Amino acid sequence: MIEKVSIVGMGSLGLLFGSLLYDKLGRDKVNFIVDKERYDKYGKQDRYVNGKKYDFNVISSDDTISTPSDLLMFAVKSTTLREAIEVSKKHVSKDTTIISLLNGITSEDIIAQFYDPNQILYSVAEGMDPIKSGYNLSYTNMGYLRLGSDRFDSGENDRLDSLIEFFDQISFPYIYEENILRRMWSKFMLNVGVNQVVMIYEGNYHTIQKPGEARELMISAMREVISLADKENIYLTEEDLDFYVALVDTLNPLGIPSMRHDGLYKIKSEVEMFSGKVLELSNKHNLESPINSMIYNRIKRMESEY
Numbered sequence: 001m002i003e004k005v006s007i008v009g010m011g012s013l014g015l016l017f018g019s020l021l022y023d024k025l026g027r028d029k030v031n032f033i034v035d036k037e038r039y040d041k042y043g044k045q046d047r048y049v050n051g052k053k054y055d056f057n058v059i060s061s062d063d064t065i066s067t068p069s070d071l072l073m074f075a076v077k078s079t080t081l082r083e084a085i086e087v088s089k090k091h092v093s094k095d096t097t098i099i100s101l102l103n104g105i106t107s108e109d110i111i112a113q114f115y116d117p118n119q120i121l122y123s124v125a126e127g128m129d130p131i132k133s134g135y136n137l138s139y140t141n142m143g144y145l146r147l148g149s150d151r152f153d154s155g156e157n158d159r160l161d162s163l164i165e166f167f168d169q170i171s172f173p174y175i176y177e178e179n180i181l182r183r184m185w186s187k188f189m190l191n192v193g194v195n196q197v198v199m200i201y202e203g204n205y206h207t208i209q210k211p212g213e214a215r216e217l218m219i220s221a222m223r224e225v226i227s228l229a230d231k232e233n234i235y236l237t238e239e240d241l242d243f244y245v246a247l248v249d250t251l252n253p254l255g256i257p258s259m260r261h262d263g264l265y266k267i268k269s270e271v272e273m274f275s276g277k278v279l280e281l282s283n284k285h286n287l288e289s290p291i292n293s294m295i296y297n298r299i300k301r302m303e304s305e306y
Contacts, residue, residue: 148180
């Protein structure tokens with residue numbers, strides 16, 4: 001049974017879903033885990049989500065707790081995932097179920113290097129359009145999680161069933177995904193297009209919602225992922241591409257993806273997880289991915305000026 005939830009990461013996704021869990025479960029059942037430096041710096045700072053004040057329970061990674069989390073959610077950037085795993089270690093037992101809200105297709109494999117793979121369920125966060133500024137977060141669309149497993153032993157099915165039961169009880173937005181790996185690749189395809197192109201054009205979602213050069217570049221980058229997915233035995237089609245382009249068109253035009261946020265604040269982005277991963281797999285399968293190669297080089301030049 002899941003009763004207590006911990007989240008590592010107080011960025012957009014952490015605050016978005018953390019505020020929902022707070023509203024449903026109460027403050028004492030939801031913890032944000034941060035390292036001691038962050039705890040000392042802003043651990044007691046209130047946050048605001050869509051104008052509502054939240055006094056989240058923020059605890060230091062150094063603190064010893066009496067009861068480990070039933071559910072641990074990683075909501076950090078890929079560049080800090082290994083650090084986040086270290087932060088979480090005192091708050092996890094063998095009974096803790098773990099999910100990652102990270103973009104890309106590699107975070108579960110990284111987490112499995114430190115925790116029992118049978119504790120890890122697969123998830124994909126979709127459809128949200130948060131805008132974060134300081135301690136304030138606003139959004140029009142909360143989005144949802146897609147959940148599933150790539151394993152079928154009874155122990156992992158029990159974990160998945162328990163998580164679905166928990167989400168049903170609190171009306172947490174989710175969709176059960178029978179083929180979760182295909183869905184993860186679909187989201188990867190979306191991120192490769194949207195996140196990187198909006199960063200390059202220094203725009204927002206409207207930049208790729210309107211017809212023009214940026215939208216066409218986004219779609220071309222996504223098509224290169226379809227070719228790679230086939231080589232990795234993942235079935236993606238033009239229909240999947242069309243679905244996600246249509247999803248992008250529903251987002252708040254003034255919203256921005258995480259990579260654009262990184263660019264605004266001169267933070268190294270997750271380019272290695274997107275076009276970097278595309279190029280790695282392209283090399284593996286002897287494929288050409290010229291669009292993502294161009295995007296990768298351009299973002300690297302941008303970041304060299306930080």
